[in-house]
Amino acid sequence: MRQWLAVGLVVVGLALAACGSGGGDSPAVVVQVKTPSVGGPTPTATIDASIQIEPPELVTSDAAVFQGGAVLVSVVGDITGGEVSLFGGSHRLIQGDLSMFTFIGVPAEQTAGDYTAEVAFRLLNGTTGSLSTTFTVLATDWTVDALTFDEGKQRFLDTQVTADEEAQLREAFSTDTDTKLWDWPWLLPYDGPVTARFGEQRSIDGSEPEGHHGGTDIGGPEGAPVAAANHGTVVLARQMALRGNYVVIDHGGGVLSGYGHLSQFAVAEGQTVERGQTIGHIGNTGLSTGAHLHWEIAIHGVLVDALRFVDGSNGF
Ligand SMILES: [Zn+2]
Structure with a gap:
């Protein structure tokens, strides 16, 4: 027990x-x-x-x-x-x-x-x-990223590109295998400063904050190793428009983690990985304005705050 x-x-x-x-x-x-x-x-x-x-x-x-x-x-x-x-x-x-x-x-x-x-x-x-x-x-007190119009425009995306990537993600995150692959504890994939929290909202020129950042951004030098947060199977390792070079790991039971903007892959789709194993390297690929890791955890297709898996604030 x-x-x-x-x-x-x-x-x-x-x-x-x-x-x-x-x-x-x-x-x-x-x-x-x-x-x-x-x-x-x-x-x-x-x-x-x-x-x-x-x-x-x-x-x-x-x-x-x-x-x-x-x-x-x-x-x-x-x-x-x-x-x-x-x-x-x-x-x-x-x-x-x-x-x-x-x-x-x-x-x-x-x-x-x-x-x-x-x-x-x-x-x-x-x-x-x-x-x-x-x-x-x-209720979570979300952080807000205040942008000026020019910065916001810079981040404007083709809706079809966004929709295509979201569809690929939905498919990957709907993976629901019956075998528990993960184990305690969950690891921070890279120990660097958090530059944007999960759920952060965006306000352009003082507009009402909207949207929720789907991951946790962790800053780090280009090329630094990124570790698997837990044991699992790589279900996605490919280049995406927004997330750049992107890896998704299935940990079993409907829990998956995603790692975006990588400079290089260290794993391939279908590969089994151990917790702490290097799965890629920090980079600036895709929609990114500086080298960082965009880290996600999805549970049965629902994106949640990955940091809560390592800081204990979920109560487990
Ligand atoms: Zn991000």
Whole structure:
């Protein structure tokens, strides 16, 4: 359990309610779930009363999560599979070391407020059950990049080029393999100054800030080695219009990382990489005005703040 119950994780303990003396038509037992450090309603689980099996436990990262953050949902117990529904998407649990789990990304545009995660699971004995808990999405105080019109124009892009690249990215980021390839901890791919944060908005000549930067920009000298943030498989290593020389790594379970503006590739598509392995070198290719790394993490196609994977601020 150690890995899943690391500091910052909230253990949602299960205590079976008294089953009563049977008879009648009570097909299900409502299981009260205690959430020691979380506010909001008490999650409940429902299982078939006739089956003698330990109810699984729902273990989640922080119950309060920022826009652009991520949630780790884990189910510990005798289950063979399940799905988590949250923020309008449904995602399969995959096998971890000691539980079945999935990461869920909180879109930068997700409205702040409370959301219920529904976890449907299948027990070893073939029956099914469900658990639920509430997450609170907190508003992130996005940084704003104030530009003058000329600087903004310089960054203006052909919409067709942008659309083509976004389509390629959507395809790469929709990779959803069942095997967990990553391991703790996640690494910063290059230890340099953060020059633009994830989610940063743009204001041109004092206009209302708009858009969200999809990655974290890290400055560094041209040619400096860029490390894989975690173990995985290279699913993309090619030249793009905006991101320049660009590498995407699949870490399994719908989690992928992207590395843009590279001067050179050190890996090829299909290659397996280890955490910390050099996958390319810092450069200024694509839409870039100076040597830097544009680093992304996407979860089930949702871009999230990659820095939160290394600074612990997601609660995992
Ligand atoms: Zn960037």
